[in-house]
Amino acid sequence: MQRVESGTLGGRHLLRLPNGVPGLRPTSARVRGAVFDRLREDVPGARVLDLFAGSGAMSIEAISRGAERATVVELSGKVARHLQAQAEALGIGKQVRVVKADAVKFLQHGAAPYDLVIIDPPFAKPEVVDAIAQALPQGWLAPGAVVVCELELVRGKSRDVAWPATLELEATKHYGQAEVEFLRFHPEPISSP
Numbered sequence: 375m376q377r378v379e380s381g382t383l384g385g386r387h388l389l390r391l392p393n394g395v396p397g398l399r400p401t402s403a404r405v406r407g408a409v410f411d412r413l414r415e416d417v418p419g420a421r422v423l424d425l426f427a428g429s430g431a432m433s434i435e436a437i438s439r440g441a442e443r444a445t446v447v448e449l450s451g452k453v454a455r456h457l458q459a460q461a462e463a464l465g466i467g468k469q470v471r472v473v474k475a476d477a478v479k480f481l482q483h484g485a486a487p488y489d490l491v492i493i494d495p496p497f498a499k500p501e502v503v504d505a506i507a508q509a510l511p512q513g514w515l516a517p518g519a520v521v522v523c524e525l526e527l528v529r530g531k532s533r534d535v536a537w538p539a540t541l542e543l544e545a546t547k548h549y550g551q552a553e554v555e556f557l558r559f560h561p562e563p564i565s566s567p
Contacts, residue, residue: 375387375388375390376388376400376403376429376431377403378431378434378435378438378464379403379406379407379410379435379438380407380410380435380438380439381435381437381438381439381440382438382439382440383434383437383438383464383466384438386464388429388430388431388434388460389456389459389460389463391429391453391456392452392453392456400428400429400431401428401429401431401432401494401524401552402549402550402552404549404550405524405549405552405554406431406432406435408547408549408554409432409522409554410435410436410439412545412547412556413490413520413522413556414439416489416490416520417436417439417440417441417490418439418440418441419440419441419442419489420436420440420441420442420488420489420490421441421442421443421444421445421486421487421488421489421490421516422436422437422441422443422444422445422488422489422490422491422492423444423445423447423488423490423491423492423514424436424444424445424446424447424491424492424494425447425477425480425481425491425492425493425494425495425506426447426448426449426477426493426494426495426496427446427447427448427453427457427472428448428453428494429460430446430456430457430460430461430470432492432494432522433446433470433492434460434461434464434466434470436490436492437466437469437470441469441490442469443469443470443471444469444470444471445470445471445473445488446470446471446472446473447473447475447477447480448472448473448474448475449474449475449476449477450474451474454472454473454474457470457472458470458472477493477495477502477506478502478505478506478509481505481506481509481510481512481514482509485512485513485514486513486514487513487514487515487516487519488514488515488516488519489516489518489519489520490519490520490521490522491510491514491515491519491520491521491522492522493506493521493522493523493524494523494524495525500525500526500532500533501533503523503525503533503535504535504536507535507536507537507538507541508536508538510538510541510559511538511540511541511559511561515559515561516559517559517560517561518558518559518560519558519559520556520557520558520559521541521555521556521557521558521559522554522555522556522557523535523554523555523557524552524553524554525552525553525554525555526551526552526553527548527550527551527552527553532553535555537557539562540559540560540561540562541557541558541559541560542557542558542559542560543555543556543557544556544557544558
């Protein structure tokens with residue numbers, strides 16, 4: 375059973391995930407811990423966007439460690455209902471907004487700036503990250519925002535993502551079958567007339 379690693383909710387157990395949802399793969403406790411240890415100073419007060427939320431463990435960990443709020447996007451209706459129940463069970467329902475939607479389509483409708491964006495697509499669909507990478511700088515990222523992207527390693531390599539020039543790759547870490555990329559958003563400077 376998964377649990378929150380640290381922060382105000384540290385040690386609390388997460389509800390059991392619904393059965394029969396293909397591609398549902400929670401981020402391991404080891405990876406979550408390592409990601410948030412690296413993001414330590416970026417999390418307090420952050421507005422979080424969790425695409426392909428799955429278990430919601432990443433967003434919950436962020437809120438436990440001081441994030442202001444999280445928008446979690448999940449395609450499966452069954453999993454979206456689970457995420458809402460999970461947030462309520464932990465007493466963070468007012469900080470978590472659950473959106474049942476395809477992540478790529480969600481990014482095509484309006485934009486709101488976030489400080490931390492988590493991208494963890496099903497390992498079977500890594501190609502969706504390219505569309506997300508192009509959409510994020512179009513109003514979804516606050517200046518200095520961090521993007522964390524988890525991809526599957528196949529024979530020690532992950533799929534190359536065409537990140538825009540405004541997203542600077544700060545670090546790449548390998549954890550078992552997963553590669554996690556940490557990127558920082560730097561808006562293009564405004565040209566003077």
